[in-house]
Amino acid sequence: MTTSTTLPRRVSYRFSWVGMIGFAIILFWAVIALLAPHITPYPVGEIIDEDYFGPISSKLLLGSDYLGRDMLSRIIMGARYTVGISLAAVCLACFSGAALGMAAAVIGGWFDTLLSRLLDALNSIPSKLSGLVVAAAVGSSLPVLILMLAVIYTPGAYRFARSLAVNVNTMDYITVARTRGEGIPYVVFSEILPNITGPLLADFGIRFVFVVLLLSGLSFLGLGVQPPYADWGALVHENIGGLPFGAPAVIVPSLAIASLTISVNLLIDNLPKKIRDRST
Amino acid sequence: MENLVEIRDLRVEATTDAGRRIEIIKGIDLDVAPGEIVALIGESGSGKTTIALTIMGYARPGCRISSGSVTVAGKDMVTLSERQRARVRGLEVSYVPQSAAAAFNPSKRIIDQVVEVTRIHRLMPLAQAREKAISLFRALSLPNPEEIGNRYPHQVSGGQLQRLAAAMALIADPKLVIFDEPTTALDVTTQIEVLRAFKAVMKKSGIAGVYVSHDLAVVAQIADRIVVLRGGDVQEVGSTADILSDAKHPYTRELLSAFEPKSRGESVVVAAPEHAPLLKVNGLIAGYGPVQADGLPLVKAVQEASLSLERGRNLGIIGESGCGKSTLARSIAGILPASAGQLILDGHELARSARQRSREQLRELQIVFQHADTSLNPAKTIEEILGRPLKFYHGMKGKVRDARIDELLDMVRLPKTLRSRTPAELSGGQKQRVNFARALAAEPKLIVCDEITSALDTVVAAAVIDLLKEMQRELSLSYIFISHDLSVVEAICDEIVVMYNGRKVEEITPAISKVPQHPYSKLLFSSVPKLDPSWLDRLERDPELVKTYVHG
Numbered sequence: 001m002t003t004s005t006t007l008p009r010r011v012s013y014r015f016s017w018v019g020m021i022g023f024a025i026i027l028f029w030a031v032i033a034l035l036a037p038h039i040t041p042y043p044v045g046e047i048i049d050e051d052y053f054g055p056i057s058s059k060l061l062l063g064s065d066y067l068g069r070d071m072l073s074r075i076i077m078g079a080r081y082t083v084g085i086s087l088a089a090v091c092l093a094c095f096s097g098a099a100l101g102m103a104a105a106v107i108g109g110w111f112d113t114l115l116s117r118l119l120d121a122l123n124s125i126p127s128k129l130s131g132l133v134v135a136a137a138v139g140s141s142l143p144v145l146i147l148m149l150a151v152i153y154t155p156g157a158y159r160f161a162r163s164l165a166v167n168v169n170t171m172d173y174i175t176v177a178r179t180r181g182e183g184i185p186y187v188v189f190s191e192i193l194p195n196i197t198g199p200l201l202a203d204f205g206i207r208f209v210f211v212v213l214l215l216s217g218l219s220f221l222g223l224g225v226q227p228p229y230a231d232w233g234a235l236v237h238e239n240i241g242g243l244p245f246g247a248p249a250v251i252v253p254s255l256a257i258a259s260l261t262i263s264v265n266l267l268i269d270n271l272p273k274k275i276r277d278r279s280t
Numbered sequence: 281m282e283n284l285v286e287i288r289d290l291r292v293e294a295t296t297d298a299g300r301r302i303e304i305i306k307g308i309d310l311d312v313a314p315g316e317i318v319a320l321i322g323e324s325g326s327g328k329t330t331i332a333l334t335i336m337g338y339a340r341p342g343c344r345i346s347s348g349s350v351t352v353a354g355k356d357m358v359t360l361s362e363r364q365r366a367r368v369r370g371l372e373v374s375y376v377p378q379s380a381a382a383a384f385n386p387s388k389r390i391i392d393q394v395v396e397v398t399r400i401h402r403l404m405p406l407a408q409a410r411e412k413a414i415s416l417f418r419a420l421s422l423p424n425p426e427e428i429g430n431r432y433p434h435q436v437s438g439g440q441l442q443r444l445a446a447a448m449a450l451i452a453d454p455k456l457v458i459f460d461e462p463t464t465a466l467d468v469t470t471q472i473e474v475l476r477a478f479k480a481v482m483k484k485s486g487i488a489g490v491y492v493s494h495d496l497a498v499v500a501q502i503a504d505r506i507v508v509l510r511g512g513d514v515q516e517v518g519s520t521a522d523i524l525s526d527a528k529h530p531y532t533r534e535l536l537s538a539f540e541p542k543s544r545g546e547s548v549v550v551a552a553p554e555h556a557p558l559l560k561v562n563g564l565i566a567g568y569g570p571v572q573a574d575g576l577p578l579v580k581a582v583q584e585a586s587l588s589l590e591r592g593r594n595l596g597i598i599g600e601s602g603c604g605k606s607t608l609a610r611s612i613a614g615i616l617p618a619s620a621g622q623l624i625l626d627g628h629e630l631a632r633s634a635r636q637r638s639r640e641q642l643r644e645l646q647i648v649f650q651h652a653d654t655s656l657n658p659a660k661t662i663e664e665i666l667g668r669p670l671k672f673y674h675g676m677k678g679k680v681r682d683a684r685i686d687e688l689l690d691m692v693r694l695p696k697t698l699r700s701r702t703p704a705e706l707s708g709g710q711k712q713r714v715n716f717a718r719a720l721a722a723e724p725k726l727i728v729c730d731e732i733t734s735a736l737d738t739v740v741a742a743a744v745i746d747l748l749k750e751m752q753r754e755l756s757l758s759y760i761f762i763s764h765d766l767s768v769v770e771a772i773c774d775e776i777v778v779m780y781n782g783r784k785v786e787e788i789t790p791a792i793s794k795v796p797q798h799p800y801s802k803l804l805f806s807s808v809p810k811l812d813p814s815w816l817d818r819l820e821r822d823p824e825l826v827k828t829y830v831h832g
Contacts, residue, residue, distance in 0.1 A: 012298065172655040176718070179613055179634045180672060181642045194659030 012274075019270025025263035029256075032076055033083040040073035045228055053239070053247035063248040065239050071249050074235060075256055081231035082260070085142065086211040089149035093211075094204045096150070097157025102188045102196075104158075105165035106174075116162070123155035127214060135223035145224060149211050160203045164196040198271070205268030209261045216257050232257050284455055284488050285312035285335055290348035292330055292339060292512075304343065305330055305512045312456065317482060317489040319499040319520075321535070322509035323737035324708065328492045331509070332458045334358075335490060336373050337365040353455055370397040374449035378461040380441040384433040391429030394448045403452060416447040419484070420477040439470035443477050450481065457482070459491045463498060467600035467764065468807040469830045475501055475816060494737060496535055497809035500524060501816040508532045520813050538738040539767070539811055556627050558758050559612075559645075559726055561587040564621030566611040576619045581607035583782040584621070589726070589775075594752070594759040596773030598766055598804070604782040605762045609730045612760065613647040626725060643673045646719035650731035652711035656703040662689075662714055663699040669721040684721075691754075692717045692747060709740035713747070720751065728760045733768055745771055766808050778804065780829070800829050 032039070041061075042048050047068045054064035062071040100119075104112040134148045168174065169192065177191050216233030218224035225231040230238060235253035242250045292305035305327045312318050320328040333339065334350050337357030350357040353372055357365060369375075374397070377383045384393055394416075395409040403409070410429070417425035420443040433441060442462055449457050459478070463471040479502050482489055493499050499506060499520075506523045508515040508531065516529040527533050564585045569578030581604040589595045599605045611618040614634030623630040625645055631637050649655040656665055666685045670676040676684055686696050692713040703711055712732060719727050729748070733741035749772060751757060763769050769776055776788045778801045786798040796802050803825050809815065 171657075172649045172651060173657045175615055176647075176649070176655055177668075179615060179642060179647060180669060180722075181634075181637075181639045182672070191657055195657065 013272040015272040016270045019267055019272070022263040022266030022270065025259055026267060029079055029083055029260055033079040036076050036080045040070075040076050042070040042073045044073050044077045045069065053242040053245050053249055056248055062252050065235070065249045066241055071252060074230060075232070075252060078230055078232045078235050078253065079256070081225050081229060082212060082215065082233070082257070085146055085149070085225070085231065086208055086215055088146045089215075090153065090204060090208045090211045092146070092150035093153035094157045094200070094207060097154045097159075098161040098193075098200055099188070100154075101158040101161030101163075102165040102192050103184065105162050105169050106184055106187050106192070112162075115158075119155040119158050122151070123159075127152045127210075128217060131214060131218050132221070132223060135218060140218075140223055140226055142225070145215070145218075149215060152214070153207050153211060157203060157207060161196070161200060164199055165192050168192045168195050202268045202271065205264050209264050212257065212261055212264075282313070283311045284314045284316075284353060285310070285490075286349075286351040287311070287331070287334070288349045288351075290331070290334060290350060291346045292327070292334065292343055293346040294343045303346070303512065305334075307348065308509075308512075308514050310507060310514070312488050312490060314455065315486040315488055316505065317491055317503045318505045318507060319491040319493060319503035320507050320509055321493055321496060321499055322515075323494060323739065325511075326509040327512040328494075328509050329460055330512075332460060332490050332492045333375075335456070335458060336369050336375060367401070370454070371401050371403075371452050372454055373456045373458065374452065374454045375458045376442075376446050376449045376460065376462050378464055380445035380462075381433065381438065383445055384441065386433050389430055389432060390436070390444055394429065394444065394451060397448065397452045401452060409451065413447060413451060416450055416481075417444070419481050420444075420447055421473070421480075422447075422477075437470075439466050439474050442466060442474050446478060446481070450485075450487070453485070454487065456488045456490065459489060459493075461493055464493070464495070468766075468809070469600065469803060469826075471498070471809070472807055472816070472819065472821070473830070478502065479816070495809070496524075496539060496738070497811050497815075500811050500813045501809060508535070524811055524813065534739055536811070538742045556624075557588045558591040558626055559587070559589040559760070560622075560624040561585060561612065562622040562624075564608070564611060564618050564623070566607055566616055566618040566621075568616075571619070580619075581782055582611065582618075585779075585784050587777060587784075589758055589760065591725075592752070592756050592758060593774040594761055594772055596769035596776040597760065597762045597779060598764060598769050598776060599779035600764055600804070602781075603779040605764075605779050606730055607782075608779070609647065609728050609760065609762050613645065613728055614642075615647070639673065643722045644725045645728070646722050646724040646726070647728040647730065648716055648719050648732050651735055652708065652715040653703070653735075655715050656711060656718075658703055661700050661702055662706075665703075665714065666718055666721055669718060673722050688717045688721055691720065691751065708736055709744065712736060712740075712744055716744075716747070716751075720755070723755075724757070726758045726760065728762070730762045731764070734763065734765060741768065748772060766805060799825055803829055 048070055049060060049064035049068035052064060052066050052068045054060055054068065056063050060070055060072070062075060065071050065074060100115060104115050130152060131148060134144070138144055174187060174191055177187055215224055215231065216236070219231050219233030220237040222237060225234050232253040236250060239247065239249040287308060287310040289307045289309065290305055291303055291307050293301050294304050295301055308331065310331070320331060322328045330340070330343065334345055335352060335357065337350065337360060339345050345358050348358065352368065355368060357368070360368070384390065391410060391413055394413045395406065398404050398409040399406070413429060414425050417428060422428055422440060422443055428436065428440070436444065446462070462478070463474050466474060475498065491499060491503055503520050505517065506520055507517050508523070508529065510531055516523065516527065516532050523532060524536070527536055564582060565576055565580055566582045567577035567580040571577055585608055587595060597605045597608065607616060610616040612623060614630070614632065614637055617633035623632070625641065628641070630641055634642065663685055666688055667681055670681050670684055685699065689696055689698065694710060694713055698706065698710070703714070706714065716732070733744055736744060745768060748759065752759070759772065761769055761773055774789065777784050778786045778788065778796065778798065780800045786796060786801045788796055788801070796805050803821065806819065806821070
């Protein structure tokens, strides 16, 4: 490590092995989600095991579910829904939250007050409860799920981005940009955003975990992803009857949820650090 | 044992983020005799504070004492265990920090914090400690010594708090006190009181001192011996009189020459007198807080200031902290819109708020801030920082812009290789040059400089001032130069406005008369430390005047 950094003007990063493990697991699930239809050993909906809650065997690597379908294939397809829906929702939430938060910090005044109170009000509704109400009222389809999750997690992202941006907004370089006559979009995206990207990314990670857990929770309650599709939460729900038998069908999707959320946490706690070494 | 402190071949190492070790103190020797005050002087990064802290056996996080010995009253602080060091600290060696405001706990009464040392070391009963603290307050000429200890830190002024911090350091009758730039954050009129108090107490009780400072004139008043440091190495050691009159080392001479009064030279009046002034400020009122019935803010930081600046000439605004000079600069630039008054730039009236000014008006009037650290976006490269005003005001793109950036860097005497660096990778002086180059990029007529040299080392500040003068000759600029430092303002300005308590008290034209008339100006001008070591002792101030104007 010491020799590689003595080269002048080369930016080095330090990435701990814990972070790398987290990153590897996330990458693994992302690849599975992308390639899902091509790598499932059996068609997802097909009943192939004459026994239900079948054990792990050489034919069925993760056993079979409550109808005798291949669990491995269902996990692989479930990755698509869990990762895909959560990612879409968290992207929406963090993008709108960060954009609104930075704008509120820069514009200030009544715009800030109004937006903050509005989103505070939204934030005061318990997330699971509002998820249940919406899913029960308008029915549960994929677009509704994504939008609902995004709306639930926008106020948090807004608060976080706003508090970061408020601090940056007091810096003299913002005053310089404003006395130069720069507009709000330039100040937000060119002056403030580059200085808060790190914390925003960390927030993105945490929020992704929250969304995965809420989505899984909703699906477990039967209000999330609807049959014949199933995400990991729905897989736990479907196969909860296998719990007394110790069936892999109920344990494996739970492990999948845990591995994804924990590795995201590991990664954001151990993001690569830029090595500052001015004396070189 | 003759000397109280003997430092032999001291080396301190720091570990960088990349895990490399660099030596920041490169084998220095230093002696302090009992009762002697030794000053460590040098620019930022010269290692003066690091050396001072090793006398307590302390190295800041990331640093460690790698070799050498620091003997204090017969004990080698380097080899002592942490527990043994703690026994020495406060009792034999104590410390007065630069910022007393940050050193006091805001939620406890001052006296409880002052006597804390006696409690930790179980020296004397509480009542006796309190009595001793009060006698120290008296010795340090604090007002109302019986009562002042019962206040909280925010209820006393900066100069008083600094003296209270000294009382905290002196309560256990230490053999040595380390002063780490104790007056740097104070106004000049306050600084005098604090210096006098320190000097009197130290001489009376025969305590040795290590005085860390970057200000040669302050050190000249208090130190017996001066050690000049640079880059972690001792450059020169000598008695105060020797260093001041007969400096051997070129770096010491450079430090001294920064103190020589620099005349403004012949002023370059470009415009004929019949032309309208470049900037005219009429009855400007600005402040903070809710707007009152009369349409003015609750707290008026600037009250009816009127100024006029001719083209190609410079106006200096001086005053102490809280006099409203920075607020005036901000309302001229439209950052804090004035509540009343008129601003006329080059014959056209300016809107009070920058938001309502045209792009052309904004371009003509640029402002440069004191702290280059917060004025330059840390996430951007120098190229991006300088390129933005070029694109914004002049629509420059691609090669034309690149060429102009190189030109600007060249103007402010920075190498072109800095283009791709971020501000964090530059030194303080380099950052301030970039900060200034950004204002030049707009091709303004007037640049408002708000304390742009006060965060810089003496030698670097002198270079920046020279640069400003040079730019003026080449580009026919005008400056409004705001500072608390009289010598800086005198070096560059044709006219000087003295502000006190939000009002303009006097306007001086150094070319005509260097002698201020107003009592406050007189007090301010006479409070600037001179290199002469007997200056502080000979200085006589009218007690009435001090009472009226000094709140330190």
